[in-house]
Each structure stands twice: as C-alpha cells, then as structure tokens.
Amino acid sequence: MLSKYKHENLVSLLHFCIESEERILVYEFASRGSLDCYLSDPSLTWIQRLKICIGVARALNYLHDPSDTHQRILHRDIKSANILLDEEWNAKVSDFGLSKIGPANQPQTYLISNAVGTPGYCDPLYWETGILSKESDVYSFGVVLFEIMCGRFCCEYRDGSLLGILVPLWKKCYEEKRLDDIIFHGIKEHMKPDSLNTFSTIAYQCLKRARKKRPTMGDIVQKLEIALEQQEIFDNGEKFERMRANADLAVSPLSYKTESMKSVDMVENMKMPDSENEVNIGLPSPDSVDFISLQIIRNDDLEELKELGSGTLGTVYYGKWRGTDVAIKRIKKSFFAGQSSEQERLTNEFWREADILSKLHHPNVIAFYGVVLDGPGGTVASVTEFVADGSLRRALLRKDRHLDQRKTLLIAMDAAFAMEYLHSKNIVHFDVTCESLLVNMKDRSRPICKVGGFGLSKIKQNTLVSGEVRGGALPWMAPELLNGSDNKVSEKVDVFSFGIVLWEILTGCIVSNTMRPEIPKDCDDEWRRLMEQCWAPDPMVRPSFTEVTSWLRLMSSTKP
Structure with a gap:
C-alpha cells in the first residue's frame, strides 16, 4: 500500500526484502519517535503543535481524496502513537496495518467491517454499527487535536486497565466555555486567543456524533492553517519587538536584500552600534525575513566543550545544546567591520542565509538549529548539527582505510541526493567542494x-x-563563472563542481590549479563518463542532479 502513496507527511517505505523465509520492510526513520511521547512536554511549543497537526491533516486529506489514484485509503487507527516525528518535528502518519481501501470517485465511501481501532480514538458510530467512512478518521483526528491542546492522553489507565475516556469531558468543557480547565498549562500562556478559538472549534466539530456535521480533512487543513497564521502574526510581532529591544536599536532596520555571502554555514542578526567601536549588524524589516522559522538560542543554554578550529571569520567549537551534540561557530566582530555600504551588504547576506537554511530539511543537508544573539562581547554564533568526522577533504587527506570503493560511492550518492533536493528548492550552492x-x-x-x-x-x-560570486574555490568553479561572458548562470555550475569532487573521491587526492584533472587509466568506465559529463564546458551538456542520482544508483546496483 505505502509503495503507491507518496506524501511528505506519510512515513516512507524505502525498501523491502523477500529472501528465503525472510520478509522485511524498511521504513523511513523518524528520529524523534511518536507524538504521544511529547503531549505533556512544555518544550513542544504551540506553534510546533499546530504545524504537526497541519502535517497530519494534509496526509489524511491526501489519503481520503487522492488526485492521482482511483482508490481512497481509510486509516482506521489515527492516534498520537501512530504519528511519528522526524528530526525537524515534521509529522509522519504511520501504521497502516488496519487500513481499508475504497473507491475515490464518489463523494462518500462506506465499508462494512468489524470495528477495530484503539479505545478513545475510535468513532462511536463505527464502533456501534460497523460502518466505516472517512468521517471515522476525522473523529479520531479530532481526539488527537484535543490531546495536543490538553497535553494528555484521551484515556486514563491504572495498572494497565482502562479507567475512563476523557473525550466526553473535553467536549463538555468546550460547550460550557471552560477550555481553561483542560488546556495544557505548559503552553497556555503562549496561545493567542484567536488561534486557540479557531483550533478548538474545528477540533470540537470533528467529534460531532452525526457524520454529516463533521468537517472534511480539506476543511480541517484550512482551519488549522488559519490558526497557525493567527499565532504566527502574534508571535512574529512579539518576537520582532523583543529582538528590537534586545538589540537596543535606535534607527530603522535595514531593508532586506538578496545577495551572496562568503562566510559561515548559518546565521542571524545583532546590535546596531552604540559607539564607533561597536559592530553594525542591523535588523531587517519583519516582512523581509520569516522570523518564526529562525530559532533564537540563548547563549546560557550552550556548553562549549572543545575548540575544533579557528579562521578569519571566527572559531568553531564542539558543544552541547539541550543535550544534543552541536557545532557552535562564533563569528568575529571584525567580519562585519568596514565601510557602511560593506556592513549593510554583509548584514543583509547574513540574514538571507539564515532565512534560507532554516527552511532546509533533508537527511543529507547539514541541520541548522539557530543563532545566538547574546554571545560574549556582543558576538553572534550559529548553531548547527555536529558531524564528528569533519569534512570529506579531511577524510581523504588522512587516507581513511575504511573508505573503500563501495563506501565512496555511497558518499557520492548522499551528496548527489542533497544537491538534487537543493535544486528542487531553487537553491544554487556555488561552493560544492570536499570542504563543504x-x-x-x-x-x-x-x-x-x-x-x-x-x-x-x-x-x-x-x-x-x-553568477556574481565573491570568493569560491577556483578549481571547482565552472568556466562560465570565470570567463565573465555571462552574468547569469544556471544550477549546472554545481554539477561542474560535483564532477571535480567525484575525481577527488576516486583518487583520494585534492585537486589544485587545474580545471579538469587527469583521469587515472584504471578508472571505472561509468565513473569516467559521469565525471566527464559533469565537468563538460557547455552547461547544457551537463546532467541534472536527478540524472546524476539515477546514474549513481545504477552504478551502485552493479557493485558487490
């Protein structure tokens, strides 16, 4: 079933194995586990809870009304334990063991079956009559919405025995306008009343006994998105004003521009100068940057454990943030020093990069956690995922004995998958090297x-x-970036750089002072052809990263 249904909020079936008597399914791994583990966790914010709900609603809407298939899926067991969360808190609906298939080319699908599901979540009408419809999933999802709002399970247990179901109490509190009695205290003070009202209303409608009075999943998606927008407007204004106050801004914020930047992996803003000796790191207008997606991290919440390296831009440390291994890059004030025009350019680039990276979520793209505004001496810092073994360049230079042909091919595939994702988001990297x-x-x-x-x-x-790029590594730069004949270039500049990286992976050496290095005579024919295609002088001849990933997959299938 899962092999036919693809959606970003459905857990992905990656592979299966049928060998002798073995039957194995390989699923996407959701690193944060299931939603039920976080219902009573105050660190799961109202904004995050709303986004999780929207993700689940979109998945169910896709299953109920698929546009590219003639079959409708009724899940039959929607509950918080079957909603998985990945590293970025994206919701993934899982566990289709009880699901039923029905035709999608009719407004209603009714199936007669033995009532199954989990107590508390199961639609009472389905339990009583055995008649299953998509509204049965709507009811179950309504229970999950109340769980998220109330911060607790819908059922009470003692010693493994069911004591009671809280859904009737929740409905009564809504009807009597006593939501304050049941809302989770850990998030109550951060809820905007408009957002809470929109959310609780649609949640209550899902629990209507009459199926005709329950909303469709499409309606639910729209209402939840409104609730999120109401909360974001509220939070955005508060957050911007708080950042203004913290930064002690005395002038209007700088306008946001889209330029390139030679610098750190992720970042944000800082203080306007109180004196000539302080650094001007301005704050753009709230309409220019999505502040909600930018995590502001308190410096006191970070623990620096080991210095990893230092350069002209700053110092990188290995450390901890809330128990998680992170890389902390402290940016020097001198990075933003210089003439006012240069300060403004670097500031805008600084904000732009943070805004882009906060929206990237892929297993082969380094995770951006947030920025620190209150570092020692007024410094800023970026906080990112920590990768213990460092750059590929480092691994190649130390001649790591574990990097055999099969493993280097896997590394190349990972990098290609990431670049395919970036290009699908219209992001051109411009600096694909073994160092990055x-x-x-x-x-x-x-x-x-x-x-x-x-x-x-x-x-x-x-x-x-x-194609105007300040900086960059010369041997990896595509010729159209060097000859100055065209100020506009395509994403194929990244493909050229990747071709050079493929040569480095093949030889275990780092290229220098040459546009197209000599290929070893014993090079695999397919690897040779791929490299030559990637670094072709004409960008139109170079393959896309979708073609590159397909090429590498085929090569991988022929290797032992």
Whole structure:
C-alpha cells in the first residue's frame, strides 16, 4: 500500500526484502519517535503543535481524496502513537496495518467491517454499527487535536486497565466555555486567543456524533492553517519587538536584500552600534525575513566543550545544546567591520542565509538549529548539527582505510541526493567542494555524507541566477563563472563542481590549479563518463542532479 502513496507527511517505505523465509520492510526513520511521547512536554511549543497537526491533516486529506489514484485509503487507527516525528518535528502518519481501501470517485465511501481501532480514538458510530467512512478518521483526528491542546492522553489507565475516556469531558468543557480547565498549562500562556478559538472549534466539530456535521480533512487543513497564521502574526510581532529591544536599536532596520555571502554555514542578526567601536549588524524589516522559522538560542543554554578550529571569520567549537551534540561557530566582530555600504551588504547576506537554511530539511543537508544573539562581547554564533568526522577533504587527506570503493560511492550518492533536493528548492550552492561535504564515519559499514558550507548560496528566482560570486574555490568553479561572458548562470555550475569532487573521491587526492584533472587509466568506465559529463564546458551538456542520482544508483546496483 505505502509503495503507491507518496506524501511528505506519510512515513516512507524505502525498501523491502523477500529472501528465503525472510520478509522485511524498511521504513523511513523518524528520529524523534511518536507524538504521544511529547503531549505533556512544555518544550513542544504551540506553534510546533499546530504545524504537526497541519502535517497530519494534509496526509489524511491526501489519503481520503487522492488526485492521482482511483482508490481512497481509510486509516482506521489515527492516534498520537501512530504519528511519528522526524528530526525537524515534521509529522509522519504511520501504521497502516488496519487500513481499508475504497473507491475515490464518489463523494462518500462506506465499508462494512468489524470495528477495530484503539479505545478513545475510535468513532462511536463505527464502533456501534460497523460502518466505516472517512468521517471515522476525522473523529479520531479530532481526539488527537484535543490531546495536543490538553497535553494528555484521551484515556486514563491504572495498572494497565482502562479507567475512563476523557473525550466526553473535553467536549463538555468546550460547550460550557471552560477550555481553561483542560488546556495544557505548559503552553497556555503562549496561545493567542484567536488561534486557540479557531483550533478548538474545528477540533470540537470533528467529534460531532452525526457524520454529516463533521468537517472534511480539506476543511480541517484550512482551519488549522488559519490558526497557525493567527499565532504566527502574534508571535512574529512579539518576537520582532523583543529582538528590537534586545538589540537596543535606535534607527530603522535595514531593508532586506538578496545577495551572496562568503562566510559561515548559518546565521542571524545583532546590535546596531552604540559607539564607533561597536559592530553594525542591523535588523531587517519583519516582512523581509520569516522570523518564526529562525530559532533564537540563548547563549546560557550552550556548553562549549572543545575548540575544533579557528579562521578569519571566527572559531568553531564542539558543544552541547539541550543535550544534543552541536557545532557552535562564533563569528568575529571584525567580519562585519568596514565601510557602511560593506556592513549593510554583509548584514543583509547574513540574514538571507539564515532565512534560507532554516527552511532546509533533508537527511543529507547539514541541520541548522539557530543563532545566538547574546554571545560574549556582543558576538553572534550559529548553531548547527555536529558531524564528528569533519569534512570529506579531511577524510581523504588522512587516507581513511575504511573508505573503500563501495563506501565512496555511497558518499557520492548522499551528496548527489542533497544537491538534487537543493535544486528542487531553487537553491544554487556555488561552493560544492570536499570542504563543504561533511562525513560521519560512526557506522563504518555505511558512512553518511551531508552538504554544508552555504555561504555563497543563492535562491534562483527564474531559470538563471546571478553568477556574481565573491570568493569560491577556483578549481571547482565552472568556466562560465570565470570567463565573465555571462552574468547569469544556471544550477549546472554545481554539477561542474560535483564532477571535480567525484575525481577527488576516486583518487583520494585534492585537486589544485587545474580545471579538469587527469583521469587515472584504471578508472571505472561509468565513473569516467559521469565525471566527464559533469565537468563538460557547455552547461547544457551537463546532467541534472536527478540524472546524476539515477546514474549513481545504477552504478551502485552493479557493485558487490
């Protein structure tokens, strides 16, 4: 079933195995586990809860009214334990063991079956009559909405025995306008009344006994998105004013511009100068940057454990944030020093990069956690995922014995998957090198590669993007960036750079002072052809990263 249904909020079936008597399904891994583990966790904010609900609603809407299939899926067991969360708190509906299939080319689907499901979540009409419809999933989802709002399970247990179901109490409190009696105290003070009202109303409507009075999943998605928008407007205004106050701004914020940037992997803003000796790190208008997606991290919440390296831009530390391993990059004030025009350009680029990276979510793209505004001496810092083994360049230079042909191919595939994702988001990296590719060798049998180093990245608004790049590594730069014949280039500049990286992976050496290095005579024919296609002088001849990933998959299938 899952192999036919693809949605970002459904858990993905990756592979299956049928060998002798073995039957194995391989699913996408949701690193944060199930939603039921976080219902009473005050660190799961109201904004996060709303986004999780929207994700689940979109998945159910897709299952109930699929546009590219003639079959409708009725889940039959929607509950918080069957909603998984990935590293970025994206919801993934799982466990289709009880699901039923019905025709989608009619307004209603009614199936007669033995009533199954989980007590508390199961539609009472389905339980009484055995008649299943998509409104049965709507009822179950309504229970989940109340769980998220109330911060507790819908059922009370003692010693493994069911004591009672809280849904009737929740409905009564809504009807009597006593929501304050049941709302989770850990998030109550952060809820905007309008958002809460929109949310609680649609949640209550889901629990109507009459199926005709229950909303469709499409209606629920719209209402939840309104609730999120109401909360974000509220939070955005508060957050911007708080940042203004913290920054002690005395002038209007700088306007937001889209330029490139040579610098850190992720970032945000800082203080306007109180004196000539302080650094001007302005604050853009709230309409220019999505502040809600930018996590502000308190410096006191970070623990620096080890210095990893230092450069002209700042110092990188290994540390902890809320128990999680992170990389902390402290940015020097001198990075923003200089003439006012240069300060403004770097400031706008600084904000732009943070805004882009906060929206990237892919297993092969380095995770951006947030920025620190209150660092020592008024410094800023970016906080990102920590990759223990550092750059691919480092691994290649130390001639890591674990990097055999099969594993280097896996690394190349990971990098290609990440670049395919970035290009699908209209992001051109402009700096694909072995230095910007990070590797995790913890599992010696399966190294993992992640793309980082987004200091030069740009968003492609149209078919082409400005080819004006400040900085960059010369041997990896496509010829159209060097000859100055065209100020507009395509995403194929990244494909050229990837071709050079493929040569480095193949040889275990780092390229220098040459546009197209000599290919070893014993090079695999397919690897040779792929490299030559990638670094072709004509961008139109170079493959897309979708084609590159397909090429590498085929190569991988022929390797032992």
